[in-house]
Amino acid sequence: MSQSEVRATASAYRQWRKVKDGMATATITAGGISVLFAILLIFFYLLYEIMPLFQSASLDDGQEFAANSDAPSLYLAMEEQAEVGFSLDRSGRADFFQTNDGKLLLSEAIPLDGAEIRSFALDSEVSRIFALGLSNGRVIIAKHDYRTSFPNDKRLITPVLRFPYGEQSLLLSESEPIDHLAISDSDDELLLVAVSQGKLIGRRWVKEEDFLSEEVTLVEESVDLPVLDMSADRVLLGPDQRWLYVMSNDGGYRLIDLRRVKVADRGYLFDSGKLNEARFLLGGISLLTASDQGEVGQWFVVRDSERESGYRLQAVRKFAVPEGSGATLATEHRRKGFVSVSKQGHLDLFYTTSHRRLLNADLDVGRIAAIAISPRADMLLIENEGGTRYSYKLHNEHPELSWSALWSKVWYESYPEPDYVWQSSASTNDFEPKYSFAPLAFGTLKAAFYAMLIAAPLAICGAIYTAYFMAPALRRKVKPLIELMEALPTVILGFLAGLWLAPFIEKNMPAVFSMFLVLPFGILLFAWTWSKVPISLRRHVPDGWHPVLLVPVVLGIVTACVALGAPMERAFFGGDMRAWLTSDLGVSFDQRNALVVGIAMGFAVIPTIFSIAEDAIFSVPKHLSYGSLALGATPWQSLVGVVMPTASPGIFSALMIGMGRAVGETMIVLMATGNTPIMDANIFEGMRTLAANIAVEIGETEVASSHYRVLFLAAFVLFMFTFFVNTIAETVRQRLRMRYGNL
Template identity: 35%
Template sequence: MSDLAPTTSERGKAARQRRMTTRTSVVIGEKLAGGIITVGGLMVIVAVMGIMVFLFRVVMPLMAGGELQGNTRYQLDTQQDVIWTNGDEFQTLGLAVAAEGRVITFHIPTGTEVSREQFDFRGAEVTAVAGTLQRDRVAFGFNDGVVRFATLGVETETTARRALPSGLTEIDTRDRMLDGRVYTEVGTGDFRTLFAQIELGDGQQISDLPIIAIDYRIGGTRERPTIAFATVDADNRVRVSQSRVQINMMTGEETVTTTTTDLPPLVGLAADAEVTDILLSGTGDRAIVSSSDGFVFRYDLRDMNAPSLAEVRRVADDGIAVTAMTFLSGEDTLIVGTEDGGLNAFFRLQTGTTETTDGRELIRARTHRAMPAAIVDVSPAQRQKEFVAIDAEGNVWVHHSTSDQVLFELARSGDVSTESSGMIFPRSNGVMLVSQGGEIEAWQYTQRHPEVTLGVLFSKVWYEGYMEPTYVWQSTAGTDLAEPKYSLVPLIFGTIKAASYAMLFAVPIALMAAIYTSEFVDQRVRGTVKPMMEMMESLPTVVLGFIAALVLAPLVEEWIGAVLLGFFALPTGLMIGAFVWQALPKSVALKYDGFPKFALMGVTILLTAWIAASLGASFERVLFYGDFKGWTTGRIGTGTPFMFLILLPLSYLAVSWGFRKLYGHHWRDLIGNMERSRAGMFDAGRWIAMLVGAMLLSYGFASFLTLIGYDPRGSFIDSYQQRNALVVGFIMAFAVTPNIYTLAEDALNSVPGHLRAASLACGATPWQTARWVVLPTAASGVFSAVMMGMGRAVGETMIVVMAAGNTPIMEWNIFSGLRTLSANIAIELPEAVKDGTNYRVLFLAALTLFIMTFIINTVAELIRQRFRKRAFNL
């Protein structure tokens, strides 16, 4: 049977043969298109999943714990206890000083002795020892009241292979030694040479009694170094001494001048209590003494001519002794270890209290995880906010103070001595412990991101110098001693703030425009307006950001009064124009409908903008005392004017709702029988009366709020910054509005025409039809349009980079700046070290933004499906 059927014309004659089956090319094209679409969709899903997997892969090391890489243990040849140790950053060469003055230089990985020297302590017994943070300068206090200073450092040189001396002794597979030097081959083929720098200075008589506690700091310049040290003798007398060294650059001769100041007595120290430790700040402005009855005594040394005991504070429970104490790097955090195993971090904060002489207090900011037994030693890291704590049972824990976590719980091998001290190597990648009898135990570990935990990222943290726990993002600082602050909360808040203010401006404009062009304007106008709106969407956001930063922000700052007035003048002008149009004869209104009417709207907008610009200064002078930026700071005026403006739209809605409930039916009956122009005039009078009533209601409520003490300043209104959320909202709304408008307008136009016809046939007005029939039917599409716009606003980068000020603060103040997740990534990622902490946290910010967008789109789809089911039967 043929697949061609004859086709007949009206005259019944065969005209042509029509194929009754689908062409093979069409079938192939359909299958090919279906396959391409399917593969393309799957590739999109795979790409999205690949992005998520990649982000997780980069982020996961942040949450990974540290890894122990090795542990060594050996015994040094000393006659008495080891009282001080030091080690280089490569964990190669160590130094140990014994109580008899023997100084042993040893190979840290194996314990091999490299060299040995002897300090001449002149028969005196060491009763106290302390050193600088770098541990290369040490002060010894003796039982005869003498203080001696020593250098115990490790120097590094580079030796070319051809200059390598002969006769080297192999220590292990990596290192060799000769004449007190250790040679390590590096990747370039040269050798790193390490050797000890050991020197003991002359003694200084500080007291006639034994020194029981000492601390030591070095400052000044290379030509004029200063040495400051604090001592406590057996009679609990506290002294601070400053030695200034003048070096003759011609002869190298050193002249040392020492000044000793007796500090006020330790008032409040119990008769049976003992001083356990003393600390001196590097700037020499304070000294802290701890006691066995749980107190610390803080001295204010800013004026050495009149030092004062500024504060006496209990830092441990009654009957609990302070057994160890140290500053962390930067000396803004004081770690106090107690007899019950407690470890607490204290900040010295300017609280303005009258209980201390300087208005500052030691505040317990962090309570770290307690150890099982009494703390016997606490030693800080040189470059991070880490410290190693040792208790009386031999437990060795490495803590990170900022993130408040225990990085490692090191297990000791062999016999455990209660008299132990430790140090963290300079690169914070290992710990060396020395026990009472000269036993050394060293651990090597890797902990790449100790400063990051989920708590640091998403909870409040009490940072140094802050009065309370807070959310802070500050990945870099002016000094390496500052704490890195990696809270993502300010960035998430900034993202939400920017999107919220952008949507606040964009959604009403976009939806009202979509309803207007869909339901009210002529198709010719719609055919012009919609393509123009779609062209707006193609504008590069970098151009918009540039305009916002360099044009709009200064303009808004200069004309802030006109801008605020424009918020009210523009809708008022359009309403007046609408009532004027309504008052025109019907023939005139119909004649000039379309483009003339649309042009009149444009003229009205320009006219109201000109009026706002002309009256802006007067508006600012009347409502904000002539200085809006000064008013926002709270220096002048009250909050009544701004609350009046904020409450005015709400008051108008309340008055309108009340009028509709009480007189709505009567009013419709009254004007329903009037001629069109007369009805328009009556309606305009009603609107003016309602506006006046709303103004009175708004002013009354604003005055009442002021009377009860409420002031919006300090909350969503505060000090004015040029690049702020208002500017971001303006320009981002300009970028987002076309997207929302296009999708919403398409959704409204997709509503079946018979629904409109049925509504109009029942006597509804076009506005009632749009409000009660078209909009609910298209709700799913309209909601999707809004959510698409929100997704665009959340992910926007260049506008907020250039116009938001990029300050990661958490306040809803519309006149302050912000920093978003996307802007933060764009700003900091180019400078971030690959695989570093900041690098991975930035990728975590990207993952957070990805998840936020995913949640927004998922919720939008669920709600859209719900609206779609409700409208399906229509």
């Protein structure tokens, strides 16, 4: 081959190598950009799903139409689809009308037998049952109901006025008017309590069902009520028919326990002003009160061991509305929200659990007479004192969340005090969702802490010995074996931890804790004993093969601890260490706890930390350690002063990656803990992590619901936590590299 041909071949080879280098560079760059783009897509998708949680409510322009009656409405309501409205005026006329234009659909007169309506009481917005107290001492009970049909595939809503206990009124007071009335209707009994001539009167009708005909008959019973020492201007009955709330116009109240027939608590609802309105939130546990000065408060009954009755009516929250507005209230049918509209037309929309104002608007509707909110909370119906009605479309999809509801203590209904609680669902429709991230974040950090507490020392110390002291032949066997542990599915580890390790630890607690204490001392004792063995015998074990001698020592110590566990438990803990912890130390114990998670998750994290740390230590240039040894340093001094500082960026990265693995672990935590979202640092209690919570609940939640978006928010919090930790880790790693890179 001529020289020119050689040069041409070399030039072509260089050109081809340049092309390959360019292709490799482009491929690697594209791959890196794709990874970053995918991470950004995840980030923005999470934001897309969670942003609706923090949007405020909105109100569309309303439709205006005239009422069908000249008398002011005593009660306004709407059916499920918010297409048909219901109004009841003080003359006893019940009208059903279209909410878009006010067209009258049905009008009926409630049979009052010549009496006048003196009081009105609503059982609940959900049941739609209401009662009218008459001037002749009788009560008539009715219900506005709706039938839905689809003739020609078009929805048709047919309203009907029902009388669940007949059109004949029930006698409550002998010829004395019913000034104020409360009703509670359950599956077992009907309870009515009224105020007549300043006295409390009560009647109970027990429902008895015939076994054959399934016909229900009412058996009347009298109700014992205490004598009041105040003016009773408003009464309300709780849905469980235990608590009777009696209030006066000056804001005074009496909480009456109907089971004990005694006043459980008394006091005042407001610092100043008079009572303007009082009604229950969904479920009948919380009481909303509004004064004529614009003070709106939420109250519910809590336990109080210092009181003789054992209960008190607790003021939980106050909501800021315009001063002197005299707010009228309407509560949502399926959530813990309510609307407050002042007499001047100022509207505020609140959600109680999140303590959040969702909407603040001034309505040009004149002085307010009555308001209603639809069952789906998507329409608002307002009637002014002039007989004009206004219907507004309401957009309020996700009112449950606020910063305080996520991260601060919240006073939930029926709880004795504010607390951190995660409970996203329950069996009843009037449940108050509890979306506190605090116990989930605490559980995440708790699981990661105990996992790292076990994994970090073992992995780092093992990496140091394997990379620096172990014989190369043994290292070639040990390192792949430990790295192979990383391929073990975490679901298998969780399965073993939950079904084998947890019961084993519970049954052999003295043995397990004695292992943690005896193993270090046993290994040190063996090392000291080995140092006393004659050199002629020690020479038979080559340098770097000494860990093999520890295998039977560790197995022997573990076997001895398990064998001596039962005698130790009988000798020191009365035969039952778990009972001793609970009764004598007051430490609660759950079989699937943080100790089990720490051991199982530590086993999963060890290979990750070990592999990266071992590579970092083994990659330290040998001339550094050789130079240190040549200058007279011992192998240990060379390790501490030269090798470890040089490898510190890699070791730190190993720890951070291991922590990230522990924070994001799902299956082990899901299967090896009690999966209870509690905030308790006790190593014998379980926890629930953010990752496990998402895995448990995402498959059961309704798409696009508040719960669904809250789970995406939990994923976003986990994402940001990982990003934050990785950023700090990279910053520290770069500083360590700059500091020790010149060694």
